[in-house]
Amino acid sequence: MTGTAAPAPILSLENIAFAYRSGRPVLHDVSLALAPGESVGLVGESGAGKTSLLRVALRLQAPTSGTVRFDGTPLPPGRRASLRDYRRAVQPVYQDPFSSLDPRMTVGDSIAEPLRSLGIPGGRRARVAALLADVGLPADAAGRYPEAFSGGQRQRIAIARALAPGPRLLLADEPVSALDTSVRLQVIELFQRLAAERGIGMLLVSHDLTVVAALCARVAVLEGGRLVEEGPTADVLSRPAHPYTARLLASVPRLPR
Amino acid sequence: MTAPLLDLDALGIDLDDRSLVEAVTVSIAPGERLGIIGESGSGKSLTALAALGLLAHPLRARGSARISTGEGTVDAVTAPQRRLDRVRGAVLGAVFQEPLASLDPLMRVGKQLSWPLARHRGLRGDALRRAVLDALADVQLPEPERIARSYIHEISGGQRQRVAIALALAGSPRLLIADEPTTALDVTVQAGVLDLLQREVSERGMALLFISHDLPVVTRMTDRVLVMKDGRQVEVADTATLVSAPVDPYTQQLVAASRALDDLLPEGPR
Numbered sequence: 344m345t346g347t348a349a350p351a352p353i354l355s356l357e358n359i360a361f362a363y364r365s366g367r368p369v370l371h372d373v374s375l376a377l378a379p380g381e382s383v384g385l386v387g388e389s390g391a392g393k394t395s396l397l398r399v400a401l402r403l404q405a406p407t408s409g410t411v412r413f414d415g416t417p418l419p420p421g422r423r424a425s426l427r428d429y430r431r432a433v434q435p436v437y438q439d440p441f442s443s444l445d446p447r448m449t450v451g452d453s454i455a456e457p458l459r460s461l462g463i464p465g466g467r468r469a470r471v472a473a474l475l476a477d478v479g480l481p482a483d484a485a486g487r488y489p490e491a492f493s494g495g496q497r498q499r500i501a502i503a504r505a506l507a508p509g510p511r512l513l514l515a516d517e518p519v520s521a522l523d524t525s526v527r528l529q530v531i532e533l534f535q536r537l538a539a540e541r542g543i544g545m546l547l548v549s550h551d552l553t554v555v556a557a558l559c560a561r562v563a564v565l566e567g568g569r570l571v572e573e574g575p576t577a578d579v580l581s582r583p584a585h586p587y588t589a590r591l592l593a594s595v596p597r598l599p600r
Numbered sequence: 601m602t603a604p605l606l607d608l609d610a611l612g613i614d615l616d617d618r619s620l621v622e623a624v625t626v627s628i629a630p631g632e633r634l635g636i637i638g639e640s641g642s643g644k645s646l647t648a649l650a651a652l653g654l655l656a657h658p659l660r661a662r663g664s665a666r667i668s669t670g671e672g673t674v675d676a677v678t679a680p681q682r683r684l685d686r687v688r689g690a691v692l693g694a695v696f697q698e699p700l701a702s703l704d705p706l707m708r709v710g711k712q713l714s715w716p717l718a719r720h721r722g723l724r725g726d727a728l729r730r731a732v733l734d735a736l737a738d739v740q741l742p743e744p745e746r747i748a749r750s751y752i753h754e755i756s757g758g759q760r761q762r763v764a765i766a767l768a769l770a771g772s773p774r775l776l777i778a779d780e781p782t783t784a785l786d787v788t789v790q791a792g793v794l795d796l797l798q799r800e801v802s803e804r805g806m807a808l809l810f811i812s813h814d815l816p817v818v819t820r821m822t823d824r825v826l827v828m829k830d831g832r833q834v835e836v837a838d839t840a841t842l843v844s845a846p847v848d849p850y851t852q853q854l855v856a857a858s859r860a861l862d863d864l865l866p867e868g869p870r
Contacts, residue, residue, distance in 0.1 A: 388786040389757075494640070523639040523813060525857040550787055556864040581866045594791035596816035598862040599843055 351415055352376035353512055353544065354400065354433065359409035361395055368407070369395045370568045379511060380542040384555030384576065386591065387565035393548045396565070397516055400546065401435055402426060431461055434505040438517035440497030444489040444504075450475075451485030454504045461508050474503040478533060495526035502533065512544045519554055531557045552595055556580060564588045603668050605630050605775045605807050606651055606692075610663035611677070613646050613655065613831075621646050621831045623663070628775060633801060633808040635822035635839065637815060637854070643831040644811050648779050651676055651809070652694055653684040667691055670774075689716055693773035697780035699760035702767060703752045709736070709763050710748030716770035739766045740796060758789035762796065769800060775807040776800075782817065794820060815858040819843055827851045 355376035362368040370392045377383055387393050398404045400411060402418060411418045413429045434457070437443045444453055454474055455467045472482040478499040489497055498518065505513055518534075519527040531554060537543045538558070549555055555562050555576060562579050564572040564587065572585040583589040604627035613621035621643040628634045636644040650661040653676035665676040667687055674687050688694070696702060704712055710732045717723055717731045736744035739762040752760050761781060768776060778797060782790035798821065801808045810821045818825055818839070825842045827835045827850065835848040846852045 388788065524815065525853055528857045528860055553861045553864050590788055594788040595865060596814065596820055598816045598858055599819055599840065
């Protein structure tokens, strides 16, 4: 961000604490806000609390304390109708495209599913065809089943489904970790295009600093349930301030020149 | 020229009438570190299992996978399991992606490790107990006494993989086969396990067959790399040459994609 006043955040997580029932706390006083169109990476190791924070943001879990605001308004405690606007605007993308798609549903039905469940009117067939084109898949993919597609193609299908309700923000949990190198690069390019052309923001949870560097202008580092460092990705990666961030960066295997 | 420790010659693997791996021909000299890189489904893990004589029915190998035992050679494609049992552990050690594959959840770590140490080194009693603790200390596990008393669900993923490595090294193998040994681990834990493998290989003068889908990891661990795609060997080259001047179009694409990802991070120590 430059010197202009920051726009109101689309999503803000304020002083979030979270503990699983009868467990020790996994998040301590975490605050993070995303401006419209902004992409923020949330990095850390397994057990650091990344996925828990994402579940709180997705309202799959209520925080033990703290507030989740959407467009400045605290999310209501309920689950259903009152969250409909939020569910339209904020869509999840998961790591494993093999388990996130129902094998018994055609690709077209899977992609149209959020339109149905969120009660979004309009012709679904044309909408699905447009979504498939958006993610670089042919229109005839709609009539086939997930088993007919490779891992990279399935992740494109999962992204098309997330795009169906016209979200402004994607909450993505390791969306390219299960993919082979060249496919990973292609899916990263797809996310880059969606951000550039439509201003779709992203909260990207990953243990992979490379992916965060590709997709996020800002990064937050989570260790032991606490945010230990946050800042512009380029700054954090070139001058990590926290020892944990430095260790994370030094651990990334590099390709020889 | 020393005889190779492992010599794969036109190794193929079939499932019923379908060929999954075709004509892999490569050898590993004593002390050499060879990588196999390929995407999921490329046949790299099947190749490793065939070299160990561990393909499960109905998978079948053809061609040959000759293992030099020091007293002769054994072909893992044709040798009876009885014969291969004496080779595995003592000549070939193996570490897999999921340490739980080689560890028993119901047996304390020390007990599991005492088995191969007793078998390969003929140790008993106090000497065996000491060897177990030494083996755990050797793979840089903290508090070897505590780890020896633990069940594997009581230790972390990185610690489990270190135990699996200690188990693989217990018979002092001349070749360690490591199949995606760090893929399931966090990046900082991965760095520690790769350091450990590197040190063990160089201190013991052991050869290494290192299998991974991750080119930066493979280049860090090996001298020479075999590239596999769709069950076929597409290129074998010195690691440095492979990265700087790949010949096969698929290798070129793999190196370019890995380079593009690597370039996203600032220059660091390499």
